[in-house]
Amino acid sequence: MSEVTxxxxxxxxxxxxxxxxxxxxxxxxxxxxxxxxxxxxxRDSATGQIGIGNFTRIFMEKSYESALLNSVALTxxxxxxxxxxxxxxxxxxxxxxxxxxxxxxxxFAVLPFWTSYVVRSYAWLxxxxxTGFLNRLLLALGLIHTHLRLAYTPTATEIGFVxxxxxxxTLTIYASLVQINPRLALAARDxxxxxxxxxxxxxxxxxxxxxAVGAFxxxxxxLGDYVxxxxxxxxxxxxxxxxxMMQIQKHLDLPMASAMSLxxxxxxxxxxxxxxxxxxxxxxxx
Amino acid sequence: xxxxxxxxxxxxxxxxxxxxLACYGFIFLPVIVLVLFSFQDGRLPVPPFxxxxxxxxxEVLANxxxxxxxxxxxxxxxxxxxxxxxxxxxxxxxxxxxRLRGRSLIRGFLVLPMAVxxxxxxxxxxxxxxxxxxxxxxxxxGISHVVINMPLAFALCAAQxxxxxxxIEMAAGDLGASLPRxxxxxxxxxxAPTLIAAFILCFTLSWDEFLSAFLLSRFEITLPVAIWGIxxxxxxPQTNAxxxxxxxxxxxxxxxxxxxxxxxxxxxx
Amino acid sequence: MTRCRPSLRALLASSLFILTPxxxxxxxxxxxxxxxxxxEDPSLLAxxxxxxxxxxxxxxxxxxxxxxxxxxxxxxxxxxxxxxxxTDTPRLAEMGLLAPLDPTAFPTADFFxxxxxxxxxxxxxxxxxxxxxxxxxxxxxxSTVLSAAAMSDIQAPWKAEYKDRIAIYDYYVPIVAYTALAxxxxxxTLSDADLPAIRTKLSELRHNAALVGDVTTTxxxxxxxxVDILVGGGExxxxxxxxxxxxxxxxxxxxxxxxxxxxxxxxxxxxxxDLAVAFAQxxxxxxxxxKLATSSCYWGMPANSKAVLKDEDKKLLxxxxxxxxxxxxxxxxxxxPAFDKTLQKLWTEVMQNE
Numbered sequence: 053m054s055e056v057t058x059x060x061x062x063x064x065x066x067x068x069x070x071x072x073x074x075x076x077x078x079x080x081x082x083x084x085x086x087x088x089x090x091x092x093x094x095r096d097s098a099t100g101q102i103g104i105g106n107f108t109r110i111f112m113e114k115s116y117e118s119a120l121l122n123s124v125a126l127t128x129x130x131x132x133x134x135x136x137x138x139x140x141x142x143x144x145x146x147x148x149x150x151x152x153x154x155x156x157x158x159x160f161a162v163l164p165f166w167t168s169y170v171v172r173s174y175a176w177l178x179x180x181x182x183t184g185f186l187n188r189l190l191l192a193l194g195l196i197h198t199h200l201r202l203a204y205t206p207t208a209t210e211i212g213f214v215x216x217x218x219x220x221x222t223l224t225i226y227a228s229l230v231q232i233n234p235r236l237a238l239a240a241r242d243x244x245x246x247x248x249x250x251x252x253x254x255x256x257x258x259x260x261x262x263x264a265v266g267a268f269x270x271x272x273x274x275l276g277d278y279v280x281x282x283x284x285x286x287x288x289x290x291x292x293x294x295x296x297m298m299q300i301q302k303h304l305d306l307p308m309a310s311a312m313s314l315x316x317x318x319x320x321x322x323x324x325x326x327x328x329x330x331x332x333x334x335x336x337x338x
Numbered sequence: 339x340x341x342x343x344x345x346x347x348x349x350x351x352x353x354x355x356x357x358x359l360a361c362y363g364f365i366f367l368p369v370i371v372l373v374l375f376s377f378q379d380g381r382l383p384v385p386p387f388x389x390x391x392x393x394x395x396x397e398v399l400a401n402x403x404x405x406x407x408x409x410x411x412x413x414x415x416x417x418x419x420x421x422x423x424x425x426x427x428x429x430x431x432x433x434x435x436x437r438l439r440g441r442s443l444i445r446g447f448l449v450l451p452m453a454v455x456x457x458x459x460x461x462x463x464x465x466x467x468x469x470x471x472x473x474x475x476x477x478x479x480g481i482s483h484v485v486i487n488m489p490l491a492f493a494l495c496a497a498q499x500x501x502x503x504x505x506i507e508m509a510a511g512d513l514g515a516s517l518p519r520x521x522x523x524x525x526x527x528x529x530a531p532t533l534i535a536a537f538i539l540c541f542t543l544s545w546d547e548f549l550s551a552f553l554l555s556r557f558e559i560t561l562p563v564a565i566w567g568i569x570x571x572x573x574x575p576q577t578n579a580x581x582x583x584x585x586x587x588x589x590x591x592x593x594x595x596x597x598x599x600x601x602x603x604x605x606x607x
Numbered sequence: 608m609t610r611c612r613p614s615l616r617a618l619l620a621s622s623l624f625i626l627t628p629x630x631x632x633x634x635x636x637x638x639x640x641x642x643x644x645x646x647e648d649p650s651l652l653a654x655x656x657x658x659x660x661x662x663x664x665x666x667x668x669x670x671x672x673x674x675x676x677x678x679x680x681x682x683x684x685x686x687x688x689x690x691x692x693x694t695d696t697p698r699l700a701e702m703g704l705l706a707p708l709d710p711t712a713f714p715t716a717d718f719f720x721x722x723x724x725x726x727x728x729x730x731x732x733x734x735x736x737x738x739x740x741x742x743x744x745x746x747x748x749x750s751t752v753l754s755a756a757a758m759s760d761i762q763a764p765w766k767a768e769y770k771d772r773i774a775i776y777d778y779y780v781p782i783v784a785y786t787a788l789a790x791x792x793x794x795x796t797l798s799d800a801d802l803p804a805i806r807t808k809l810s811e812l813r814h815n816a817a818l819v820g821d822v823t824t825t826x827x828x829x830x831x832x833x834v835d836i837l838v839g840g841g842e843x844x845x846x847x848x849x850x851x852x853x854x855x856x857x858x859x860x861x862x863x864x865x866x867x868x869x870x871x872x873x874x875x876x877x878x879x880x881d882l883a884v885a886f887a888q889x890x891x892x893x894x895x896x897x898k899l900a901t902s903s904c905y906w907g908m909p910a911n912s913k914a915v916l917k918d919e920d921k922k923l924l925x926x927x928x929x930x931x932x933x934x935x936x937x938x939x940x941x942x943x944p945a946f947d948k949t950l951q952k953l954w955t956e957v958m959q960n961e
Contacts, residue, residue, distance in 0.1 A: 067436020071444055074429035074488060082451050082485045085462025092465055115956050141361045144354035160362065164369045166588040169546050170562045171581030174569055175368035178375060181831040183385050185371050201771070203833060204818040219365060276455020279548055283569070286818035287777055290959050293457055300553070302672040303951065304679055306465060313461045317454050324453055382851045384831045402649055468680045556677075557639070557664040567644060567667050573827050573848070574903075 093310035106311035116295060116312070123275060123292040124319065126206070130213040131270045135263060137214065138221035142262075143255075145222070146229045154230075161222050164215075173283040176212045177203050180284075204286025212280045217273075221266035228262025229255070264330030271323040275316055292316055369585065376578035383575040394579035404580060407564035411545050414476055414560060418483035419491075419540035423533060425484070426491030431525065434499035435507075445496075449489045459485050460550025467554070478554040483547060487540040494536040495529065503528050538595050542588065638882055640665040641674050642690040643869065645740070645902035646890070655889045659882060669821070670778065671695040678704065683876030687883040692780070693727040693736055693870035694939035700730035706873045706880060707733040713891055717913045721933040726941075728870060736870035739890055740899055742907040743936060744781035745864035747829060747840025747857040761789045761860035764838045765811055773816040774825045776839030779954035780939050781865040785839065786812065788863050794937050799946070802953060809957045812838065819958045822905065829855060841867075846906035846923040857925075859932050866936035869907070900924065 096105045110116045145157045164172070179185045180202040190196045202208055232255060240250040278293040285291075292312055299309035324331075375383040377390040398404055429448055433441055451459060463482050467474065503525065510520045526533065548562040555563055561584070568577050640646065642665050652663045668674045671692050678686065691699065699705050715723055718738060728736040748758050757763055764773050775782060784794035786808050792801055817834050818824065826844050828834045830852055837844060845855040871887040873880055889895055896914035900907060908924055909916070916924075925932070942950065 067432040067438045070432025070436070071429040071438070071448070074425040074448055074492065075444065077425055077484065077488065078447065078451065081463065081481050082459065085466040086458070088466045088469060089458075089462050092469075115952075115959050118959065137361070140354075140357055144358050148351050148354040148358070157358070161365060163589060164365055166542070166592065167369055167372065167585045168562055168565060168581055170548055170565050170569065171372065171577060171584070172368060174577060175372035175581065177827060178371045178384060179368050181384060181827070182833045183831050185367070185385065188385065201817065201833075203831075204820060204824060204828065215364065215368065218361065272453060272455055276457045276549075278457065279566075283824075286820055286824065287958060288818070293455075296457065296461070298955070300461075300464075301676050302670060303948075304672065304676050306468065309461060310465060313458050317458055320454060380851045381848055382830050384827065403647065464680070471682060473682065473685060474680060556666055569823050570644065570667070570669065570821060573823060573830060 089310040089314060092307045093314055095307045097305045097307045106308050107315070109308070110312060110315055115290075119290050119292050119295045120315065122206075122289045123316070126209065126213075126281070126289070126291055127271055127274045130210055130217060130274050131267050133210070134214050134217035134221050134270055135225075135267060138218045138266065139225055139259075139263070141218065142222045142225035142229055145226060154226075158223065158226060162219055165219055169216075170279055170283075172216070173212050173280045176208065176215070176284060180208050180211070204284065204288070206285055206289040208284040208286070209281045209289075212284045213274055213277075216280075217266070217270045220269055221263075224266035224269070225259060225262040228259040232258045260330050264327050268323060268327050268331060272320050275320060275323075372578055373582045373585070376575060376582040378575045378578070381575070382573055383578045384573070394575040395583065397576050398579045398583065401576065404561070404564055404568075404576075407559050407561045410476055410558050411561040414480045414483060414551075415541045415544040418480045418487060418544050419537050421480075422484050422487040422491045422540050423537055426488045426493075426536070427495045427526075427529070427533065429492050430495035430499060431521070433496065435504060448492050451485050452489045452493075456482075456486060456547060456549045460553040463550070464553045474554050474556040476555060476558045476560075479551045479560060482550040482554055483540075483544040486547065486550070487543055490543070491536045491540055494532060494539070498529060498532040534595070538591075545588075636661045637664050638662070638688065638879060638886055639686050640688040640690070640886070641668055641677060641686050642666070642688070643668060644904035645899060645907070646690060648898065648903050651895060651898040651902065654895070655886060658889075659885060661882065663886075671699070683874075684878050685876075686874045687877040687879050688886050689872045689874060690739070690869055691736065691872055692939055693738055693868040694780075694941050696728050696736040696870060696872065697730040697941065698944070699872070700733075700735040704875055705735040706875045706877065707735060708737060708873060708884070708887075710734045710737070712884060712888060713737045714911060714913075717911050719908070719910065719912050719929055719933060721930075722868065722910055724938070727868065727938060736872040737887060737891070738910040739869055739871050739887075739896075740907045740910060741866060741868040742843050743841035743857065743859060743864055743866055743932065744776065744778075744785060744839045745841055745857060745859050745936075747837040747845050747855060749829065749832070749835040749854055750856050751854040752835055755858055758836070758858055759861050761785075761862040761864075763860075764836055765789070765808075765815060767815070769836060770815050771817045772835045773812075774828045774834040774837045775812065775816050775819045775958070776825050776837060776844075777819050777821050777958070778839065779950055781867065782839050783809070783950055783954070784865045784937060784940055788865070788937070791862075794865070794940055797940060797946075799949070802949070806953055806957060809953075813957055842924050843867075843905040843907050846920075847901075847903075849923045859935055864932075864936045866933065866938050867907075868910075868938055 093106055094102050094104065096103065110120060141161075145154055145161075149157055167175070177184075181187070182199040182201070182203070184203070186202065187196075187199050190200065202211070236258070237250050237254050240254050241247070245253065276293060278297055281289075281291050282294055282297075292315070296309045296312045296316075299305045299312065374387060376394055377392070379388040379391040379393070429444075432438070433445060438444065459482050463478055463485075464474075466472075467478060472478070506528070507520050507524050510524045511517075515523070546562060547560075548566065551560045552563050552566065559567075561580075565577060565580060568574055568580075638659075638661050640663055644667050646652070647665055647667075655661075656663055666677060668677065668690075674689060674691060689699075689705070696705070715737075719741075722738050722741060725734070728734055728738065746758055746764065763769065783797075783805060786805055787794040787797055787801065790801075790804055790808055792804075797805075813819070816838070818828060820828065822844070825834075825837050825840065826848070829837050829840070829844065830848060841857045845852075845857050848855065871890060873883040873887065877883050890899060891911055893911060893913045893915045896909035896911040897916045900909040900914055900916060901920055906924065908926075908929060916926075921927075
């Protein structure tokens, strides 16, 4: 071991050359554009003045502010709901199924990932329509007596998102659960802990990294998505990416669109800072 | 184990199975509806179901724009994934084999794009392109996909470099092999399963990416953008048919990849 | 281990192989068209492409705003032909984007009377666009549950009995004009003073509606029975699905309605103006007009009354009613950019905050 470390050349320059292409690529096509966005977001497209006018407008004008709040509320709901639904699924897969079957179960859980993502939202419309599959099923079962209004509502957007993120969260939580040494739980049981207590004090804390990774991915992908709310939401409770696209396509206001995107990035960064403790814990345990 | 706890175990197990079943029902619901109505005999892909026809599949394959878009998506997917893989692999190699100053800073920067959404990557390139008077094109889409996928390829490769591999590489070096030769004939083969997995993952993400492709393309568009165009023009079972085709295609690909990798593992074990 | 290497090499080789056609593609002569989705059917474009040995490249737009966004990211000369809301012609001509056209080059005598209006298509006495297709933004409805008599009152969508059975087409220009008509105002003379009343009336409509959406959304809502009324609808939403949903139709209320008109224009910066004009001429031939009218994306009335159409299709388009429809409908608003911005803002606020 130590022999290898010593042989690791202290020739930093050579190593740096290996990372250089990747760094240069990201500097040119990721960092520079981000800087360009920051610069132009400071310009008011109507008056041409430089300042933080675009940013104050996001927080002051009612339609922008509500889009911001809608985005945050939607993401929070989706993140929590997906985790609550995915955890029992991942837990059942780990505890109920044999190793071999677990593999099959996971493969099946991600199969719908492979439908095109634009098409997936559209497929949900077919399911949620008044004469669609779900309403017909519920009516036939006698659970409802009139059509539920589901398509083109914020609920439809949530369903579309939760569908996607259940698949994702199940994977990340499963990855955490499967790494937990089953002897730990057995030991706790032997020491007289109830199964609920064992779960709360042993299993759940050890699966936090999986939860955190799932939550973080959900937040980033959900906050930045345009397609799902645009197709399913019926233009109610408009979210920030929708207003960004409106700025680009209808109002021709790239500076405003940039400012909004930067606010989105900021929220993502805050989410990262909030979850960093747990994310890092996951990294360390590996 | 006494009867009581056995029964309890069974009922827990039953509950778990039941819950799994419900979840899988939910997960598969839209896919089933999508595929079912791709066989719809009529212009509207909504209930009631009028009975099976392959007409819309024929329409899709006869739709030159969709077929061209599929080709473009494939092109961008393969190109951007290969480049992502090369850049990510080299960077991971550099960080794993050399003592670098500021390595955590470099690593942090390299994975940073994973923490922002596609919208921001696409927006940034759009702003820069319009500032530099560069017309939107498939090239820009490919560039954005490398920005999105390279961090992933890097992370996957970085996680796989081990001390054992380093020793083998050094042995090869001691035998007089040059560095490029070591990389190509020792490291890459050792990493092959990871590289293939990373390639497939990058390809699927690129294949399915909509937002930045939408913002950055003009005449030559990728498949998701073409589907978006059809969607915007109204209801059309072609959307179901192309969606189902892509689904079956990718599932087949995933199964093949899985079989290849799985057999590989067995062989090397 | 070694088995993997050939497959990687094959992958590389195949990707190189695939890269080559892209370069070959660019060599063809092309005509770049910025258009709504109804000009994209291969059956419509193929005869022109063949006759002129050219490839028509197109990019989708769904509003003049979207067109301007694309133009903003382009260089002069990138685009040859524009399909636009005719109303916006003077505005775009004033911006210097369009090239003047010779009206005698087009079959204006065959146009439906009342369609070809210099107010729409010219600026400073020069013609910049030629009409090619039109239709209506009024009410589309489900005739199995609603009567034509009930729908011919323009106030119908505001009535409480239809609450949550209404969809609104998400395009502020026609809907604001329609709302103005419902208020008894002349859409052509709208000003800032009318906006408070418009805002109130629009909010009431929004409150009564189940959803606001683009073409697909509203069409699907109507087709699946989610809603029974589409405000802003017309032949463009119902005619194309008449074979599957014969119960969906549209009418012009007694108080009037709004007419959309698409025009063809040539870009001032185009390097292929002759070809662009030839394209416009081709689109206006009776054969092409028939195909355009029944486009797979959406239907609409052809500007040329000699268009080649089957009788059943003419019936779906309510061909015989056109003279009276044209007389009773107003074209889209012509706005200053400032007023346009005000309206957009009003629209977003009302539609977003129920």
